[in-house]
Amino acid sequence: MPASSWQPSELQRERIAYRRSRARLSTLIAATSSILLAGLLAFGIGATPGWPRVRETFFNLDRGWEALPVVAEGLWLNIRVMLVCAVLIVIFGLTLAVLRTLRGPIFFPLRFFAAAYTDVFRGLPLLLVIFLLGFGIPALQLKGMPNQAVVLGGAALVLTYSSYVAEVFRAGIESIHPSQRAAARSLGLSYPQTMRFVVLPQAVRRVLPPLLNDFVSLQKDSGLIAVLGVVDAIRAAQLETAEDFNFTPYVVAGLLFVAMTIPLTRLTDWVARRQGWYGAGGGLV
Incomplete structure (x- = not known):
């Protein structure tokens, strides 16, 4: 039929x-x-005695529209910092993960360096790393060393997030069964070729959902570079707030960050469902 x-x-x-x-x-x-x-x-919040004052101070539509162009211009700096840092984090994190998976006693110094690096920077708060680099590097007065706050803040993001991404990549690499490597070596592939053509493609595909989750966090944490005086979205909102002590610009900045983060979050959920990370009962929310 x-x-x-x-x-x-x-x-x-x-x-x-x-x-x-x-x-x-x-x-x-x-x-x-x-x-x-x-x-x-809405009824419960609106019935509180201080709601009229809070509405005027945090949810003033006229003040929000006035501050939107300035905050959006600062957000464009956050986006550029996030994109550049994301590329560097993937490269550096993957390098650290490969170093930690090297076999043989001759590679012990490399494995020790990679392990010590991930332990140190996973233990340090990101804000503290930003302070150490943002104020410590210029104090050294090294010739040829960039002293721009945005560069030093981005470097702090790369150093910190590389330690987390390295562990994500390492989990993916070690999840590949050793027989895959043995089969590749028996076919005449060298160790670099085995990692490039056999191990890493499978490992990256397996860790894509947690990797995207790290980049969601990176989008938000890119705003921490404002503590160095960089005029990003948060710093722009702070300057706007200082004019009349109306905190609506902070709400505008928060909404812009949410609007920037949600698409990547939904992409992460979609990739996770395709790879079977979520159960059959999982939904969009």
């Missing part, structure tokens, strides 16, 4: 109709419960 002439049975059509009705009912219940919860929260 041609496939084009196939028709579902009566029982199958009933099942499809039942599933669709259940999906519509679930959507209706979810929407109703969400609206009720939002209404209760």
Whole structure:
């Protein structure tokens, strides 16, 4: 029988109709419960004595529209810092992961360096690393050393996040069964060729969801370079707030960061579902 002439049975059509009705009912219940919860929260917050003052100070629409161009210009600096740092973090983190997986006693110094590096920078708070580099490097007065705050802040992001990304890559590399390496070596591939063509493609594919999660965090933490005086989104919001002590620019900056982070978050969830990281009951939220 041609496939084009196939028709579902009566029982199958009933099942499809039942599933669709259940999906519509679930959507209706979810929407109703969400609206009720939002209404209760809005009523509860609006009934507090200080809400009029908070609304004027944090949610002033006119002040928000006025500050939006300045904060958005600062956000463009955050985006550029994040993109450049992301590339450097992947390269440096992958190098550290490969160094930690080298075999043989001759590579012990490299393994020790990679392990010590990841231990130190995973233990140091990112803000402290930014302070140490942002204020310590210029104090050394080294010739040829860049002293721009944005460069030093980006370097702190790269140093810190490389330690986390290195461990993500290392987990992926060590998850590849040793027989894969043995088979590649038996076919005449060298160690670098085995890592490049056999191990790393599989390892990167396995760790893509947690890797994207690290980049979601990087998007947010790029705002920490503001402590060095860089006029990014947060610093721009701070300068706008200092004019009249209205904190709406901070809310605008937060909304812009959320709008920048959500697409990558949804991409991470989509990749994780495709790779089976989430169970069958997982949803979009």
